Amino acid sequence: MEILLAGGAGYIGSHTAVELVEQGHDVIIVDNYSNSSKEVINRIEKITGKQVQAFEADIKDKTEIMSIMKETKPDCVIHFAGMKAVGESVAKPIDYYRNNIDTTLTLLECMKECNVNQIVFSSSATVYGEENDIPYVETMKRGNCSNPYGWTKYMMEQIFEDAANADENLSVVILRYFNPIGAHQSGEIGEDPQGIPNNLMPYIAQVAVGRRDHLTIFGNDYPTKDGTCRRDYIHVMDLANGHLKAVEFARDHKGYHIFNLGTGEPYSVLEIVEAFEKANGIKIKYEFGDRRLGDLTEYWADAQKAQEVLGWKTERDIEDMCRDTWNWQKNNPHGYA
Ligand code: NAD
Ligand code: WQD
DSSP states (O other): OEEEEETTTSHHHHHHHHHHHHTTOEEEEEEOOTTSOTHHHHHHHHHHSSOOEEEEOOTTOHHHHHHHHHHHOOSEEEEOOOOOOHHHHHHOHHHHHHHHHHHHHHHHHHHHHHTOOEEEEEEEGGGGTTTOOSSBOTTSOOOOOSSHHHHHHHHHHHHHHHHHHHOTTOEEEEEEEOEEEOOOTTSSSOOOOSSSOOSHHHHHHHHHTTSSSOEEEEOSOSSSSSSSOEEOEEEHHHHHHHHHHHHHHHHHOOEEEEEEESOSOOEEHHHHHHHHHHHHTOOOOEEEEOOOTTOOSBOOBOOHHIIIIIOOOOOOOHHHHHHHHHHHHHHOTTTTO
């Protein structure tokens, strides 16, 4: 299949590109590099040994996207292009609504005009909000999001649902990611956050490589066994494989479908620090700090549906996630720079 990856130069998009190319698909990466580097394209080509089509364009630019779609005639689109920093979304809500919603509408309009009928969307566990019981199941109501970023995902899911209801030819697969970490085992691609990392694993990796002095653990008074929050961390290559399955599913099924992509097994912040130390033989200096506003105590996926319907399950464990993160970071101490 020809698959257009909107935002395909980013962290999850680049790993998915490798997985798709290695499984015999052709990818077309479209990215404005607002949160990624052009070097990613060279690295994808190095890993796969294949040339990859890449276009520099803003997904909000309908003229550009129409022209790329007409030229490349994809069978399917995967929509990764979005702004994703929770804290920043509180400070800059308009930017988040503009970019995330507008990219979605533009892609759907261009797809309709170019007769492209399959789309896979990067959603997030954040749409389960603050009031659902754990583990999260796809049938639960979404809402009560704690920040504008989460609301953009909530709204985009609604847009896709309405679009699928109105167009019997459309296939929409919503993938709700839990906490993606890790890197491709080659160490050629990985997560390269700009500035101070917001997320746990990139922060730990930067402490390990000496770019940060120590990790601050946000709260040790949560009602968990060690007092720190628990999350469902998933290896980014398992997540990439989930996209492969989703694309194949979209080809054969019309309508609107939602899948959790998580392992179903939560780890606490302290357990992650310990796992990283053990996997890599490196001590991570940390201090306990205040709770971070908006953090939930714990959540994880019920991952049954993806297993039963997509035939997908995770194959990599926490040790793989920690080892591959470090392999990427130690080989690229300053990311792609
Ligand atoms: P990322 O920032 O690394 O990748 C997003 C890519 O989209 C970047 O390359 C960026 O340059 C590009 N982009 C953004 N706006 C664009 C636009 N208007 N036009 C063209 N390109 C644009 O993020 P990621 O971690 O790879 O996440 C991919 C998707 O998955 C995002 O939608 C994110 O919200 C979602 N998601 C991520 C996580 C996570 O923890 N990483 C969890 C759940 C969901
Ligand atoms: C994990 C745990 C922190 C950094 C976020 C988004 C979510 C989804 C995935 C996009 C928490 C703790 C972190 C640090 C710490 N993204 N932590 N010190 O918040 O679970 O999820 O990314 O959709 O929507 O909210 O991930 O990696 O930021 O935090 O103690 O310096 O690590 O408090 O318990 P989170 P995270």
